Amino acid sequence: MPLPCRPPETSTSRDGKKRWAPTSRWSLPMSAEALAIESDFFAPRAAIDDLLSEFLTEKAQNASVPGQAALALLLRDFVAGGKRVRPLLCVTGWLAAGGRGDPAQAVRLAASIELAHACALIHDDIMDASDSRRGRPTVHRVLADHHHVPSTAQRYGLSGAILLGDLALVWSDELLHTTPMPDAHRVAVMRCVDLARSELIGGQHLDLLTTGDLHVSIETTMSVVRYKTAKYTIERPLQVGAALAGAGRQVMDACSAYGVPLGEAFQLRDDVLGVFGDPDRMGKSRLDDLREGKCTSLIVHALRASGPAQAGRLRALIGDPHLGEQEAAEVRDILTSTGARAAVERMIEERYRQALDALASAPFPHGASRILENVVETVVHRTA
Amino acid sequence: MPLPCRPPETSTSRDGKKRWAPTSRWSLPMSAEALAIESDFFAPRAAIDDLLSEFLTEKAQNASVPGQAALALLLRDFVAGGKRVRPLLCVTGWLAAGGRGDPAQAVRLAASIELAHACALIHDDIMDASDSRRGRPTVHRVLADHHHVPSTAQRYGLSGAILLGDLALVWSDELLHTTPMPDAHRVAVMRCVDLARSELIGGQHLDLLTTGDLHVSIETTMSVVRYKTAKYTIERPLQVGAALAGAGRQVMDACSAYGVPLGEAFQLRDDVLGVFGDPDRMGKSRLDDLREGKCTSLIVHALRASGPAQAGRLRALIGDPHLGEQEAAEVRDILTSTGARAAVERMIEERYRQALDALASAPFPHGASRILENVVETVVHRTA
Incomplete structure (x- = not known):
């Protein structure tokens, strides 16, 4: 006798869209919803x-x-x-x-x-x-x-x-x-969750330690980016889900090879948008990052490439809580003329390639690879 | 062939005392240390x-x-x-x-x-x-x-x-x-841990909400005591350990029947010591609780039992960040003369009895019961 084929449990939300119930007892594979999440x-x-x-x-x-x-x-x-x-x-x-x-x-x-x-x-x-x-x-x-x-x-x-x-x-x-998860997968899931959280805190702490300090190296800046964003936002969430499905070493490593450069590109794009983005699209002021004195990749590059006069202006303006539109325009000019903006765009491009290369050789099913390819495009080429 | 009988792994600390290694591979029951913790x-x-x-x-x-x-x-x-x-x-x-x-x-x-x-x-x-x-x-x-x-x-x-x-x-x-724990016990352990933490936060939040408010009821004050101290400090830690050993309903309930009244007595004793204790033995000033404006059981009782003049003085003094020794002595006099101190001592005594009664009928091994009996005495009759 065939199994009774009940439709998946759905609920209709205020916006009228059908959604699958989060505690669905539907267990036959390949429901319409399962197919949807595969693409x-x-x-x-x-x-x-x-x-x-x-x-x-x-x-x-x-x-x-x-x-x-x-x-x-x-x-x-x-x-x-x-x-x-x-x-x-x-x-x-x-x-x-x-x-x-x-x-x-x-x-x-x-x-x-x-x-x-x-x-x-x-x-x-x-x-x-x-x-x-x-x-x-x-x-x-x-x-x-x-x-x-x-x-x-x-x-x-x-x-x-x-x-x-x-x-x-x-x-x-x-x-x-x-x-609920198989006992054999639980250890890896917990390990990834615990790591993600402690790495985020480490990254936030390093960010705190270096905020307001305009002498930090690009290595330190990239450490903040790696721990506060790249691992926490991309690599570890992918790995937590992968561990739930019982991923082996190869899949976990592929998540890292894809996630870390993509996460770095994500933050570098954020740094650029924070100063050069369209405030209306961003929903936030372009003055915040500058006033806060965040020593982003852009600033580190500019300080390294600029002469004494420009460096002096940057040091005077970055971190000034009263910095206005005119001063922000001056900072943007310096970031452009010193080549800092172009350097960061190159860093983004390089990481964009690395993420796509990692994806090309990753042992993921086709559907997951397609989704992750779209994620790369969205992250790198977004304008807000 | 008998199992080789190796001594438990110990490490010698700076103070020269032998300690069992926390990750001891010693697994034969009844080592000297295991015997020690049983009493x-x-x-x-x-x-x-x-x-x-x-x-x-x-x-x-x-x-x-x-x-x-x-x-x-x-x-x-x-x-x-x-x-x-x-x-x-x-x-x-x-x-x-x-x-x-x-x-x-x-x-x-x-x-x-x-x-x-x-x-x-x-x-x-x-x-x-x-x-x-x-x-x-x-x-x-x-x-x-x-x-x-x-x-x-x-x-x-x-x-x-x-x-x-x-x-x-x-x-x-x-x-x-x-x-490492048996899968069958893990669910209960996690449940107790998660509960303990969320109850503590609930108790702390209620404490925040009511600090500085001298109109709270004794029920609200005792809710703070129950969640912030009784459950968090006594009941749940006992249950977490019990769940690890695979405790059934009876043992878990006995932990509650013992732990909640004892934990309440613990906090009520703290309230009394915070105002009447010996500052040298306590290692903290008797002014802190009063200055902070904590509406403890003592204060609620006194406000309820005092006439308008005394109540007015209490309201003026409790929560005053500049309250000095003389004013503290005045508060102590009111707490004593209104019978508030005696009322709280009765509440402690009542809970002391409840904890001992719960212990008498608890399905615990003799050694654990003896330890928990001593804990009751220490908690209730401490002077610091």
């Missing part, structure tokens, strides 16, 4: 979004400690705005290592990655004393603005945001620990 | 200390990101000062659920609990803007004091301490994820 990078997005929303709504509904429901809902709203780059790469990593059929476990792991990332962002906003993210007030601002005792509002905002970041990490762990 | 609460302490020290030293030695070695060593120094209440209770929980023989896995899990606790303390010190802990500068102070750029030292101290707290939690996870 479309963004296909698992709705399932990741739904799982995060359901998980955090449930946390709010079942909160045992007074006050915790509000934290869960605040986190749900915060998380709703993300681009999901890391979780989508996690699902792609699972495909790249031969993952087939019901992607529910990869989606759960992907959602776990996104919650850990929420911790990083919430804490990062405290460290940068940022007032807004994604066009909305940051968590510490929201908490301070809504506190009932005005005299302690600032302190409550800071402390509450530290705690909410911690809670996001703890709930990320809960998703991780409740993702 | 002495503090026996596993050296092994926990050694494991933490070795783990963090190794992190410093193998740090791949520049700057991370210094963070690992700072964390090692910070962790070295702890009393190890929670990790020791974890090992005791393992014994209570029938754990026997080599305690290496329970010790590793215990060390993981201590690193997560380090995260809580480091972040707590930021939230309280504390300058010292355990008689030494807090992490954010150490980082700020040693930063090479004076103008950004404060910001680096705050940000670095947020990151080091996060790193402690990530490394706690690494110890957790690399503790």
Whole structure:
């Protein structure tokens, strides 16, 4: 007797789009959704979004400690705005290592990655004393603005945001620990997750140590890029998903060979856009990076290539919290005339080639390779 | 042929005391050390200390990101000062659920609990803007004091301490994820660990919400006590260890029946000592709790029992950052004359009885019960 062929469980969201249920009991391989994720990078997005929303709504509904429901809902709203780059790469990593059929476990792991990332962002906003993210007030601002005792509002905002970041990490762990996976794969999954997190922190710390210091070497700058972005955003999410599917050494190495240069290109493109990008498309000012005094690859190159007068101007302008449009234009001129911009574009191009070369020889299924090829194009040639 | 009977692997520490090696390959049950931990609460302490020290030293030695070695060593120094209440209770929980023989896995899990606790303390010190802990500068102070750029030292101290707290939690996870345990027990261990952490955060957040508010109910105050201390410090560490040994429902429930009232008594004793204790024995001022405006059980009771004049004085004094010895003496007089101190002592006594009663009917082995009996006495009748 043939197995009864039920359609996959779907839910219809507010936007009217059908989505696969994150805890689908559908287990026959090659459902329409499974086929979709084999060719479309963004296909698992709705399932990741739904799982995060359901998980955090449930946390709010079942909160045992007074006050915790509000934290869960605040986190749900915060998380709703993300681009999901890391979780989508996690699902792609699972495909790249031969993952087939019901992607529910990869989606759960992907959602776990996104919650850990929420911790990083919430804490990062405290460290940068940022007032807004994604066009909305940051968590510490929201908490301070809504506190009932005005005299302690600032302190409550800071402390509450530290705690909410911690809670996001703890709930990320809960998703991780409740993702069913073969015991033989669990060790590698956990190892990649733990590594990704500690490398990010190492990169953030090195960034802190060097911010405001205009004498850092290009090697140090590239270390920040490697640990804070390349490994954390591309290499490790791919490997976490790949490990879930039981990837061997070859697949894991291919994830690195592809992910590290691509992640570096991603950050270098960010550095260029932060100063030369279109503010309207970027949704952020071109003054922020310069005012903050970030010693990006662009700045290091320019300082190395410029004469005493230009170097003096750069040192005077970079990190000036009152830097205006006119000074920013002056910095852009120096970055262009010293050849710094062109040098960074060459670095991006070189890494773009490396990532594509790695992909060409990677032992990934065709569908996963196609997706990762598109990711390279998007990352390198984006304008926002 | 009988098994070769080798002595357990020990290492001799600087103080000359023999300690069992935390990753001992000794697996015959009933070594001298195993016998010791069956009767002495503090026996596993050296092994926990050694494991933490070795783990963090190794992190410093193998740090791949520049700057991370210094963070690992700072964390090692910070962790070295702890009393190890929670990790020791974890090992005791393992014994209570029938754990026997080599305690290496329970010790590793215990060390993981201590690193997560380090995260809580480091972040707590930021939230309280504390300058010292355990008689030494807090992490954010150490980082700020040693930063090479004076103008950004404060910001680096705050940000670095947020990151080091996060790193402690990530490394706690690494110890957790690399503790070998039967698959059948893992789900329960992870569940207890995740719960302990989210409950602590819930309790800390509720504490934040109510600090400075002298109108909170005794129920709210006791919620803070329950989640921030009772569950986090006593119940959950016991259950984590018990789950490792494969505890069933009865043992887990007995850990709760014992741990929650004892943990509440522990915090209530702290509240009393914070105001009435001997500052020399306590190692901290009796002014801190009062200046901070913490609405402890003592204060709630006194406000409820006092007339308008006394209540007015309490409201004026509690939370005053400049409160001096004379005003503290006045508060103590009110706490005594309103019967608040006696009421809290009765609450402690009641919970002391509940914990002992729970222990009398708990299905624990005799040795574990004896240890937990001594813990009750120490917690309730301590003077510092």
